[in-house]
Amino acid sequence: MVKLIHTLADHSDDVNYCAFSSSCLATCSLDKTIRLYSLNNFTELPYSPLKGHTYAVHCCCFSPSGHILASCSTDGTTMLWNTHNGQTLAVLKQPRGSPVRVCRFSPDSAYLVSGAADGSIVLWNVQSLKLYRSGSVKDGSLVACAFSPNGNLFVTGSSCGDLTIWDDKMRCLYNEKGHDLGVTCCDFSSQAVSGGEQGSRYFRMASCGQDNQIKLWLISLADLLGCVLKYECTLNGHSAPVLACAFSYDGQMLVSGSVDKSIIIHDIKTGSILHTLTQHTRYVTTCAFAPDIPLLATGSMDKTVNIWQFDPKQHCAGSGLEDEPKRSIENWSEEEVSVWLCAQGLKDLVGIFKMNNIDGKELLSLTKHSLTNDLKIESLGLRSKVFRKIEELRSNVDSVSLGIPDEFLCPITRELMKEPVIAADGYSYEKEAMENWISKKRRSSPMTNLPLQSLILTPNRTLKMAINRWLETQQKYNETT
Incomplete structure (x- = not known):
């Protein structure tokens, strides 16, 4: 079940974009402002709204750490803001001053991409706040952008319908017509996809467009194969152009918003529709999942942002599967293992387990010998405690099977x-x-x-x-x- 728990109605014009950090929600609008809200109670932060753009703000995004917020505007600039106090850190001017439609941080926060209406794309060095590389697409405006989880490449989408893959040095690796009437948004799943040719690595990407469609793609980065974009499937449900799409943080769900005023939550594993939400009264322009907690934000031309809460039994650990309230221990991610350690009072071991890439399967296979010799846990008491907890987990696995x-x-x-x-x-x-x-x-x-x-x-x-x-x-x- 998904229920509407809060509506934000502070913007005086269309809401164009919303983005989450671990503690805040940012929204931006045609009214030239960016607003920031605490996730604790959805109250607006004291220094909000952020004002500095002279025309409509089209997009905003947090750096992975959440310390910096980027916003871009029709005024031809991308602005960086300190999320602790709302102070302006930099004003980055797009070459030729073209309206900037989209901006994205790389996963390591080293770079920021800005794409503009004239097809220009700039890769900014976040540390020096200088232009690092620039390029352009042949036709159309750049309206969408997303980085792969490892940061080795990013994809842009244009109003002409092209999806273009770039490497981190702004070299064009691949180009394909993705949507006949124009791309509107794209997003990567954080989870790598197994299978395919030997030696290949796949990432899943979603794109949506004016053709009413949402398409899933697989991108391969195998050295022998080069960069390959493979069509996977189409998710149906909307009756009008789809303006926004976003993966949940575990990659199991995709949310989309449309001109038909609806929001659809899709199950990636089965392709089925989990939920359809229809509370907005005008076009849905943006949607975003929160990290770590079961919240979804959607924004609309009706000037509001709706906050939705998932039933945790259906959403635990980000799962959207109706018949799988919680992923089995063997399928835990490294992050879920870290959460479990903290819950057991073993927070001091999180760094060691992350360093050794311990996921659920590896966790269940740990022995006293591996705790001592492989993970180098020197304290006998600590080793005994974690091993006892692992034994309890193994027992729990057996019980779950019943x-x-x-x-x-x-x-x-x-x-x-x-x-x-x-x-x-x-x-x-x-x-x-x-x-x-x-x-x-x-x-x-x-x-x-x-x-x-x-x-x-x-x-x-x-x-x-x-x-x-x-x-x-x-x-x-x-x-x-």
Whole structure:
């Protein structure tokens, strides 16, 4: 389920774009301003709105760290802002002063791309704030841009319908007509795609256009094959031009917004439509998923930005699959392993596990020997604790195979609850896990990231009784098999 939880109506003209950082939401508009909101309660930050552009602001984006916000405008400039105080860091002028339609940071924040109405594209060095490379497309305006997750290339989309792949030195690697009537937006999935020719690496990209279509593509960077753009499939559902598309942070969902005033959330794995949202009263111009938390923002020519919240049971860890509330431990990403470590009070090990690329599958295969010799965890007590927790995980994997109801699992630890308690957000958690969460001065819900109105935890005796009955049933089943 997806529900509308907040509407922002501060802009006085069409909303053109919205973007999330880990703590803020930025929106920009034809009214020449950029507005910033806290994700804690969606209140506007004290230094918002940001004013400096003299004409409409078409696009805005955060640097990966969230410390810098970029915005671009019809006035021919791309501006950089300090997100801590709203101060202007730089004003980057597009060559020939053409209106700038799109801007994007590279994944390492080293570069910023700006694309303009005259087809010019500039790669800016963010550290020196100087022009690093420039180029142009043959025809049309540049209206879309996206970096690959590894930063080795980026794709631009033009009003003539071309998708062009560039490397990080602004060399054109590939060009293809993607949408007959013009591209409007494109975005990369953060997850690499396996398969294909030996030695190849694939990234999935989505593009949308004036032809009412959303297309999925696979881009290969294999040295032997060069750069290849392969059409994968088309996602249907909109009855008018599609103006925006964006992947969820785990790459399992894609959201799109259209001239038909609707927002569609697609399941990438099956191609099916998960949700259709129709609350905007005019064209939907922009949409974006928040990182780490189950929120979606959509903006429209009706001058509003809607904030949508996913049911965490359907969205946990970013999953959009209706029948898969939480990815199995074997399929955990490295980031999900880090979250699990923190929940177990093992935050000091996050760096070591990330350095060694420990994902869910690797986590379950760790032994005392590998903890000592491969991960170099010197403390005997720390090694024993993490190994004990891994053993509990392995036991949990076995239990999950028997079909534990999802409501019996703690949302924080994803383990069967022994002492379930109800928090102020209405969700039930393992008592120790929630107390540990609160003790670290976290005053927000683990499920919604919204502020907890109270820190009181109430024993959920009904749930505990249900869990005990289920355990008794499982024990009897095991005894007879």
